[in-house]
Amino acid sequence: MPFMLDEFLPYRLNVAATLISRRFAALHQEETGLSIPEWRVMAHLANEGQVSIRDIHARVNLDKSIVSRAAARLEQAGHLRKSGHMQDRRLISLELTPKGQDLMQRLGEIADAFQARLHAELGPEAERFETMLEQLITNAARGNDTAA
Amino acid sequence: MPFMLDEFLPYRLNVAATLISRRFAALHQEETGLSIPEWRVMAHLANEGQVSIRDIHARVNLDKSIVSRAAARLEQAGHLRKSGHMQDRRLISLELTPKGQDLMQRLGEIADAFQARLHAELGPEAERFETMLEQLITNAARGNDTAA
DNA sequence: ATATTCCCGTTGCAACCGCAACCGCTCTTT
DNA sequence: AAAGAGCGGTTGCGGTTGCAACGGGAATAT
DSSP: OOOOOOGGGGHHHHHHHHHHHHHHHHHHHHHHHOOOHHHHHHHHHHSSSOOOHHHHHHHTTTOOHHHHHHHHHHHHTSSSSEOOOSTTTTOOEEEOOOHHHHHHHHHHHHHHHHHHHHHHHHHHHHHHHHHHHHHHHHHSSSSSOOOO | OOOOOOOOOOHHHHHHHHHHHHHHHHHHHHHHHHHHHHHHHHHHHHOOBBHHHHHHHTTOOHHHHHHHHHHHHHTTTSSEEEEESOTTTTTTTEEEEEHHHHHHHHHHHHHHHHHHHHHHGGGGGGGHHHHHHHHHHHHHSSSOSSOO
16 A cells, blocks of 8 residues: 555645635635735734734734735735834734725625535535534644654 | 634635644654655655656646656655656656655655544544545535536 | 647746844843 | 843745746647
């Protein structure tokens, strides 16, 4: 049994992730033009209100620098506004502009529809799937590496 | 319900994929130094023998150019050998060198062990999980986009 | 046989990623 | 209060990605 690449879980996860992301991108890309990092920043802002870069970095699995640059692009595009934090002047408060809120409103619907579609395709066991995915993430998150 | 990013399947798939890939990389990186594309090319060669670039491209979800460059690096490192195809001189035959075979031998063991470990962490339903993952992939593969 | 079309692999290029260095600000220590 | 350590965000840089264009080779049509 020489080892089969396409039965290898990491490989399949990667393939699934890129394909699904492409599908999703195809649904909103033309309307929004957002990249994946930009989309994540927007989505996080949409239900957190005022947030700093480091918060996003900690929450959505993106490097500081990526969040920083995504935010710069989004500000440039008029989707969010940066403002200084007054207690701690190192921090920067990010906040959606009305324009950004509108966009996310629309995008949220697209995302929800897509999510529903995926669930439908997965059938009744979609919930199980999500749970196990969660399992994988948390296991990997706290370095399950050297331990045995 | 403002839309929760971390219940969004594409997002979670992406996070899971990158984390798992990181875990796997940590296990073999130091020994092999292979990047993900390189690893895929090697793995495919390991159980296909002589293959052309386009075959790999079609099988392992990588752009032509990426396969081409990965192959160049691997040849440079002495893991594979390129040779011209004689029927069709457009094609290039890639083949593992003995050194490359040794590496894949070793790497296959690491991969199998990791796979086993993941299955253990997922518990008895790992099979179900794999099946549904497959489902997602095939659904996405043949453009499930515009079809309402 | 020649021209047109198509295919394979490589390369150019612009964008992006990840990491580390950096600068300014805050907190702690003394 | 001054110095040092620590934190937050940006920027520089090497390497990678993805796409489109290219050049050589094969296949088809006339």
